[in-house]
Amino acid sequence: MKRRTLLKLAAGSAALSGLSPVSLVVAAPLKELRLDYAYYSPVSLVLRRFGWLEEEFKADGVQVRWVLSAGSNRALEYLNANSIDIGSSAGLAALLAKANGNPIKTPYIFSRPEWTAxxxxxxxxxxxxxxxxxxxxxxxxxxxxxxxxxxxxxxxxxxxxxxxxxxxxxxxxxxxxxxxxxxxxxxxxxxxxxxxxxxxxxxxxxxxxxNTYGFLNVREDFLATRPAEVARVIKAYERARTWVRANPSEAARILSEEAKVSLPVALLQVKLRSDFSNPQPGSEHVKALQVAAPILKEEALVKADTDLNRAIAELVDTRFAQPYITRA
The missing domain is CATH 3.40.190.10 (Periplasmic binding protein-like II)
Structure with a gap:
């Protein structure tokens, strides 16, 4: 079969499945999965502590490399520089990065925190x-x-x-x-x-x-070429999120040990200032960004002609994680 015919068939199949043609490319076996952990994301700390991702990918010979993010700015810089594949940030920070050319998508929400004042x-x-x-x-x-x-x-x-x-x-x-x-x-x-x-x-x-939500961001090319691996990461995140909801005091203890803060401090963050109930990106998150977005233009943080509604639509992936979300 001619190459042109093959490409047409691939493009047609992609249209039917809702995926881009690039997602049909057969990638080489993954050797290393790179993602961040952050003290502002207790779910990431639990996932790292229990080694559930390492367990998930062990049979495939995939090495899991964890990188500490000190803030959304660092996580987004690492994603933009292709230093990590998956990174956690605040929602509005992710939108700012996306609007300024950072090629990311958000298929998962790790928390709704009140993490700043x-x-x-x-x-x-x-x-x-x-x-x-x-x-x-x-x-x-x-x-x-x-x-x-x-x-x-x-x-x-x-x-x-x-x-x-x-x-x-x-x-x-x-x-x-x-x-x-x-x-x-x-x-x-x-x-x-x-x-x-x-x-x-x-x-x-x-x-x-x-306070915008905790966004788990994925580089667009990684999501497109390795959807199966991203799905496995989300399932592991779901395991950690449901564990945090069932064991908030233990999650706070892990945060206390990792961030080297007192247990009362960790309990305040986990129990009183974090909501882990809705990991599925949807209209709630889109609307929150639409309300917050004007500040980016008013303070000249993006170009004046930036289409922020389009950036939001291209950032928040409301479909990918649906099959992998644990229903409470």
Whole structure:
């Protein structure tokens, strides 16, 4: 059969199955699976601790390599650089990356957390978002806390230029706040919970609706050429997620040991600030991004002509994980 005929048949089969032609390419056997783990994703810590992915791929001779992500910005950088295949980030951070050319898709949601808020020292005179005008505020660019900060400023009629932004990674932001080097910090758990419980830091502004979901992102080419392997990863994530829901105190203990934070801090993050009930990407997540997306243009974080609705549609994969989700 001629090559042209084969290609036509492949394209036709792809259209019928809803997959792109590239997904029909027979890839060489996978030798290494690269993914991140993060303290802001307790599910990833549980999955890594119990070795369920290693168990899943052992018979195939696939090595599993774990890379620590210190924040959404790092996970998304690793994905864009092809240093990992699968990485965890906040939803709005993933959209920002996608809109700026990072070739990723999100087929799975690992949590709905309230993992960020605006934080000041226990003795700070700052009481409201409006009080931040002219102040030094630490936040990690390209992450949910940074975007949370920008959206929070809007509630008080302020913009990024009305504060002095200090770009620090999350752990460094906590240290800078407690050492008096900045006036406020857009925190991230577990660092934020630790500062609150151990140093008496105060959360002056909370808004769970401004905390976008925990997105498990996959490089587009990896998802297209290795859908079976991605499905197996999602099934392993589901095993870990259902375990966390059934064993929140034990999950907190694992977080405590991995992140080197106290058990009360870990319990605050896992039990009170994380919802692990809905891993299926859907209209809830799309709408949350549509509501949040305007901040990206208003603060010139994407090009003015960027079609954010299209970027959202291309990012959130609402179909892939359906067969693998554990129904509660």
């Amino acid at each position: 605006l934080v000041v020292r226990k003795d700070s005179p700052i009481r409201t978002v409006a009080d931040l005008k002219g102040k030094k505020v630490a936040a990690t660019k390209g992450t949910d806390p940074y975007l949370f900060l920008l959206r929070s400023l809007q509630t008080a009629g302020l913009k990024r230029g009305d504060i002095e932004h200090v770009g620090l990674q999350h752990a460094d932001g906590r240290a800078a706040l407690e050492q008096g080097k900045v006036d406020a910090w857009a925190g991230l758990d577990p660092h934020m919970a630790a500062s609150e419980l151990e140093s008496g830091s105060k959360l002056i502004y909370r808004n769970v609706a401004f």
